[in-house]
Amino acid sequence: MKRGLWVLAACVGVATSARAVASGAGESDRFEKPVRIEAGGKLIDVEIGHAAPWVYDFDDDGKRDLLVGQFGSGKLRIYRNEGTDKAPKYGEPQWFVAGGAVATVPAG
């Protein structure tokens, strides 16, 4: 119940401050128009949102992989790079495993 109270209060705060906002595009002189990264032929879309990406050669094969944290059960996805560093390509993710089990952190 406490968590519900806090989230509601936070939402009230955000609604007041984020009134007049522009679109979510980056400064057009710095970046190209943003695109969403795909894996296995569809958009990467994590459970209960809150995607947290990190690039790192997880399997030590000389190619950088994509790690994406999610809110759902506090798990972490590993997308192995099946392409190259210049043209990354991902299939289905595997969950990050630690201590012999799928790793989780408290998600409330």
Added chain:
Amino acid sequence: MDLDGDGLDDVISGSYWPGDLFWFAGLGEGKYAAGEKLKDVSGKDLNSGGTWKSENEPDMESLAAAPHAADLDGDGDFDLLVGNIAGHVILIPNEGTATEPKFTGAHRRTIQAGGEDLRVEGGDAGPTIVDWDRDGRDDLIVGAGNGAVNLYRNEGTAKEPRYAKAVVLVSPGANYGTIAHGSEAAGPGMRAKVCATDYDGDGQLDLLVGDFSSTMLPEPVLDEAQKAKKAELEAERERLNGEYQKLAEKAVKPDDPQYQALSEKLSKVYQDLRPLEAGSEMHGWVWFFRGKAAPKTVQR
């Protein structure tokens, strides 16, 4: 990132409630140890909270911890930068060594930018460290609760960073990250979490931005009685939210029974409204912002 300097990379993570920090030690050959909470030298759980409190009383500021490990004082070991729900970025210096990290919660400090406490709009700070302008000094980039991504250039040194005020790299998300039925998202929604890297190996730094967005489902078709009921419930919701806001403005404590009573009424209203309103689906996408080459300055 090798937190304990044993030659094997580790994984660290934050968490939502109460905002503890976790360390998964690398064991080699792709294996990792079970997660352990990072601890203060006194043995208490480490977090980013504004006021140091006991384990049984989590400081509300420390929720939604988002850590990044980097050497921020040039002494060769990993310090911790932790974004939190209040939108602050807290530095917890490593007062040990590269092989024996030691963190003291009481020595936390709030990162400043442009001479005042850094605070991102919409809370939920997600910091990362990278030399963005390639001047040999690491800068600070922070994702914000409203979906924006800000750059804070280091105008100091590697041993004593001094961050300038924010330069917006990615504007806030439109409409609190809610996408109308039938529309497509144009960019990140809310709660931006960022990785700054040369993603496509072209020599330019890019941004990967994870987000939280919602897409609306179609509106249900209602008869006159249902429309009247919906209007009544919406008015009640508005009234109860107004009372909730008044309590918050009077800084009534979160465990006050007035909140509990209001919360129960609100829950019932939301429940009754649900079948009469369009539902929504939650999403968390990863947006790739490909960096353009900086325009060349003209030599006169």
